[in-house]
Amino acid sequence: DAKTTxxxxxxxxxxxxxxxxxxxxxxxxxxxxxxxRQLPSQGPEYVIHGLTSNVNNRMASLAIAEDRKSSTLxxxxxxxxxxxxxxxxxxxxxxxxxxxxxxxxxxxxx
Amino acid sequence: EAQVTQNPRYLITVTGKKLTxxxxxxxxxxxMSWYRQDPGLGLRQIYYSMNVEVTDKxxxxxxxxxxxxxxxxxPLILESPSPNQTSLYFCASTDRLNTEAFFGxxxxxxxx
Numbered sequence: 227d228a229k230t231t232x233x234x235x236x237x238x239x240x241x242x243x244x245x246x247x248x249x250x251x252x253x254x255x256x257x258x259x260x261x262x263r264q265l266p267s268q269g270p271e272y273v274i275h276g277l278t279s280n281v282n283n284r285m286a287s288l289a290i291a292e293d294r295k296s297s298t299l300x301x302x303x304x305x306x307x308x309x310x311x312x313x314x315x316x317x318x319x320x321x322x323x324x325x326x327x328x329x330x331x332x333x334x335x336x
Numbered sequence: 337e338a339q340v341t342q343n344p345r346y347l348i349t350v351t352g353k354k355l356t357x358x359x360x361x362x363x364x365x366x367x368m369s370w371y372r373q374d375p376g377l378g379l380r381q382i383y384y385s386m387n388v389e390v391t392d393k394x395x396x397x398x399x400x401x402x403x404x405x406x407x408x409x410x411p412l413i414l415e416s417p418s419p420n421q422t423s424l425y426f427c428a429s430t431d432r433l434n435t436e437a438f439f440g441x442x443x444x445x446x447x448x
Contacts, residue, residue, distance in 0.1 A: 267442075269441055269442050270379070270426070270439045271439070272438070324371075
């Protein structure tokens with residue numbers, strides 16, 4: 227199984243950009259890279275996903291390395307509401323198996 | 337509004353008393369799954385279903401049952417709950433392999 231590695235925690239100041247890294251050196255060609263986040267006392271929430279090209283949506287941007295062995299979730303201007311655990315997940319196989327690692331706990335300082 | 341609804345949100349029960357946690361989605365999704373979340377262990381998949389009458393075990397299926405008799409509902413059944421099933425449970429649904437998954441708000445279960 228392809229796995230991901232993320233830092234346990236990161237800190238950011240409010241209104242500054244945040245770059246959350248994820249390593250997935252054993253990624254296969256058909257694995258999509260997904261990011262979810264979990265705010266306190268809530269279920270995981272979809273953030274963004276991509277395969278090879280960089281992706282942007284209203285929440286964030288996803289930068290994928292050319293060799294696909296790593297990716298970076300970019301929050302362009304962190305707010306206090308962005309404080310959450312962020313999960314980088316590879317989606318694979320013919321089922322519905324999200325494999326959640328411990329994620330990165332992001333703290334946003336006012 | 338697209339959503340996954342779990343009930344109940346909170347439940348305290350006694351060992352051995354059968355219970356069912358319901359999960360319903362309004363998006364006509366094919367795929368549904370159940371997870372449990374425990375401190376230090378993260379989210380682990382219990383069971384998943386790829387369509388009506390098609391279910392399969394996830395990583396931690398022991399002590400749980402599921403059924404998928406209709407597309408919108410995917411109940412989680414604990415026939416004989418034990419204290420080690422005290423946890424926070426999440427249901428999720430998605431329409432295809434690599435699109436956005438929607439998670440419910442969670443059910444906090446305590447078995448005493």
